Amino acid sequence: MARSTPLNAAHRKLGGRMVDFAGWDMPVQYDGLIQEHERVRTGVGLFDVSHMGEIEFTGPGALEEANRLITNDLAKCADGQAVYAGLLNEKGTFVDDVVAYRFSPEHIFICVNASNADKDFAWMAENAKKVKPVNRSNDFAQIAVQGPKAFGVVQRLSPKSLEGVGTYRFTTGDVAGVPCIISRTGYTGEDGFELYCAPDKAEALWYAILEAGKPEAAAPAGLGARDSLRTEMKYALYGNDIDDAHTPLEAGLGWIVKLDKPDFIGKSVLVAQKAAGVPRKLVGFEMLDTGIPRAHYAITQDGEKVGEVTSGTMGPSIKKAVGIGYVPTALSAEGSTFNVDIRGRAAAARVVKTPFYKKP
């Protein structure tokens, strides 16, 4: 039996088409994936991301403890700042990718993928030395309000000015009278907020945002649009583009790895890999021939398999078939060409600059 978020009844009432996602009963789309995608690119869309997990470290030493588990550096952050980071194992490969929030040196809040929440918590508990993590996943619902018009809608519902809450910054305060963590983050490539609130307040918050956003035609969007939006940005999806077989350096996420930090799990492997050079890289490519690349399709050269597609779609905003995949480093430079095996047909593709989507 799939788990339900506190917004399940709202999704059904609003015509969401429900599917099982990582053990959760979630809306894949409402009025149409392309409409929902466009809504987020040009207006404002609401996503239920309550299935995401939350893990907290509190008390003296919380920052040091959490910082030793992730690749990015919370010590270099200000209070009220969040970072995207890898949670790695000793092999230097991904346990998960996370967003870590620094409330204070004694309060770190980490948002993790739904499918990995239990695994991540067990991993953190096993590896935490002094400050033990607390799994807060059942204490939070989360609504992502995304799009160029998201700021105005959320601000209208917030007595506090949100002007100072820049990208990857957060604050706490009421939104429509509901106490929230108000985070200027997202997974769409658009401006917006992710709002964490108590599960029993989520439905009231959801409807309040839809109501307040009527002038902007705010409406819900499903997991399908979430995936096409993130793919156009080449944002990694755990289980597709990153996993426990790949390091952040191979995934092109060197920017979230702070090798000048005193220590973190997986660091020695990454130091060695950086010195030796990565054997393969995650690249973004566009199709030169017809066809849409899809996860697990082989990437070939001269008939030999040299890599694999990890994500692919026909991008609704870019109107092109694009993919993400691992290729040998020699084939990773912009302009490199290879083939994608689309149902037995070798379709030519070329490595391009990412994100695929650039704001007009």
Added chain:
Amino acid sequence: MSNYPSDLKYTKDHEWAKKAGSNIVVGVTFHAQDALGAVVYVELPKVGSTVTAHASFGVIESTKAVSELFAPVTGKVAKINDDVTANPGSVNDDPYKAWLIEIEPATASDFDALLDQPTYVASLDAAK
């Protein structure tokens, strides 16, 4: 809303078929395009190639999913609809206007064995 013309024949694979002279025109049903969502790519066989009843003759893809197209009858591909490969979204606009291929059937009576409209609609209702 859902729409299943009574003058068409259907398959349990959610294709429709109708006669055009001695040939059979094939497309996907309202249900198929609705389940797929926005169609963004259609791959059709070459004119003159052979298709086999219940076997895949092509592919239809939405932003999210890849789905195979199954032939209602065995025969030779007489025509393909290039307008649909150029404008895949036309399948969503009107799945009955956006035909995919025309088959010259090997056995004329195969067409008669396809599902009639009430039987197909009943099978959709049963799957709900």
